[in-house]
Ligand SMILES: O=P(O)(O)OC[C@H]1O[C@H](OP(=O)(O)OP(=O)(O)O)[C@H](O)[C@@H]1O
Ligand SMILES: O=c1cc[nH]c(=O)[nH]1
C-alpha cells in the first residue's frame with residue numbers, strides 16, 4: 043500500500059480548523075472543501091494524458107490533454123462534503139455513490155445504497171473523510187473492484203493506523219491519500235485525536 047500524506051502549510055491550516063471543536067458548521071464545510079483540493083490534486087496526479095498541439099496568439103506549441111475520465115465515489119454521507127471539489131477540478135468525471143453507515147455500538151459498517159456508473163477498466167477514487175476501523179472503506183473498495191474498476195484510490199482527510207492496516211491487508215496494491223495519520227482509535231472506534239463525527243459536524247446533526 044502506498045500512503046501519501048499531503049504536506050502543505052495551507053492543508054495543515056485547514057485540517058486544524060476541522061479538528062477544532064469550536065469550529066461552526068459553515069466554517070467546517072468551507073475548510074473541508076479547501077483541504078480536499080490538496081487531496082484531489084494528489085489523487086489525480088497520475089491520470090493518463092496525451093500530448094496535443096495548441097496555437098497561441100504567437101505560434102504553435104505543445105500541450106497536454108487529460109485522456110482518462112475517473113469515477114469519483116463519495117461514501118455517503120460524509121464523503122459528499124468532498125465531492126464538489128473533485129467535480130470542479132475535473133468536470134468530466136463520472137460520479138458513483140455508496141452509502142455506508144456504522145452501527146453506533148459495534149462500529150460495524152453496513153451498506154444502504156449503491157449506484158455506480160460503468161466501471162470497467164476505469165480508475166475509481168473513493169472519497170471519505172474518515173478511515174477509522176477501515177470497515178466502510180474495505181467494503182466500498184471491494185465493491186468497486188467487483189464492478190470492474192482497474193485501479194482504486196482512497197482519499198481520506200484523517201486516517202487511523204488500524205484502518206490503514208486493514209486496507210493494506212485486503213488490498214496491498216492500493217494508494218491512499220490523506221491529510222493526516224492519527225494516533226489510534228478509542229474504545230468507541232473514533233479516531234484520536236481526530237475531529238469527532240465528520241458527518242455530524244458537516245451537516246449539523
Ligand atoms: O473506518 P470505519 O470504522 O468504517 O469508519 C469510517 C466511517 O465512519 C463515518 O461514517 P458514518 O458511519 O458515521 O456515516 P455518516 O457518513 O453518514 O456520518 C465515516 O464517514 C466513514 O464512512
Ligand atoms: O473518528 C471518527 C470515526 C468514524 N467516523 C467519524 O466521523 N469519525
Ligand SMILES: [Mg+2]
Nearest residue numbers: 239240241242
Ligand atoms: Mg457519521
